[in-house]
Amino acid sequence: MKRNVLLNPGPATTTDSVKMAQVIPDICPREKEFVQIMREVEEGLVKIVHGDPEEYTAVLFCGSGTINMDICLNSLLPADKKVLVINNGAYSSRAVEICEYYHLDHINLRLPIDKQMDLAVVEKTLQENPDIALVYTTHHETGTGLLNPIREIGALVHRYGAVFAVDTTSTYAMRPINIAEDNVDFCMASAQKGIMSMTGLSFIVGKKSIIEASASYPTRSYYCNLYMQYEYAKKNGEMHFTPPVQVIYATRQALKEYFAEGEEAKWARHTRVHTAIREGLERLGFEIFIPKELESGLVAAAMYPNDPNWDFVKIHDYCYERGFTIYPGKVEQRGMFRLCSLGAIDKEDIEAFFEVFEEALRTYQVQVPVVY
């Protein structure tokens, strides 16, 4: 099979063994054989963040990663309480939109998108609003590459007696996370990112006791309710509605490969890839939006050069035809593109990419090093 190197922010490049794990004899997902596979997958997902299975569980949903955000926000807010969204990027802004759609009482705490989060501001907000029951933020703002200090935020949130839900879609199974030590009550991700499986399966890993308490909270969605899905899976061992069967087979294989590679070795590989990306961009003179000390180490957002010959679409197409996918973005009216380190790729792929990328720049007569 042709191998494409995806440098977009998910879905990621997968191994052939994960792709092939989807080709299985047809099976009804209500069969015991399938229920057993679901259980293996759920256990693996809790284990990735070192959750004690007595205390934490994984709840699976059919959908892209945004479904998790929707579910956590609509299901975990008690009556007459507020959500605080700590917002320093596009994904947290999406969470605010979800609050607006459900008419949830919420505070949109907007903070600079390219600076270290000011925890004093977060604490002041918690102090002034004792009715905040749920705090939500994004671990890694995939649009820019900014990493947020979840452990410190979580400690504050717990000091003020609230529940902490974190969108870890673009760090889970890449940067090591310890759900208890990182003070996280709920984290979330989807199968096509860190675990390098296919699209269509998303999951929330979180505290059973809080999910159980949420049984009495107002219900705001039928299909997307955390307690309903949890309760059904607990009783029946399966998802309430039709699961993405083949994706779950691929995910079981991806989890085997995750544990075979190992948490530390995998993070070291992502770091190698990201370092090669940063070096390649810097060599060509590109400015990177987030300073090194604040970045996740998984996304580099490079600013478009001020060169009349720069045309992202042309450069993209040139690379795409040669097996490399790059991804555009826009922050504060400034054009940028992203190179991401997700997926089953290594340093050599990045070296091969930069040969093609530089060739593309020269073909379209973009000045190198690039100018601003």
Ligand SMILES: *Cc1c(COP(=O)(O)O)cnc(C)c1O
């Ligand atoms: C990818 C991603 C999501 C999910 O986006 P979908 O388009 O629904 O897959 C959510 N949050 C973050 C931080 C992400 O990187």
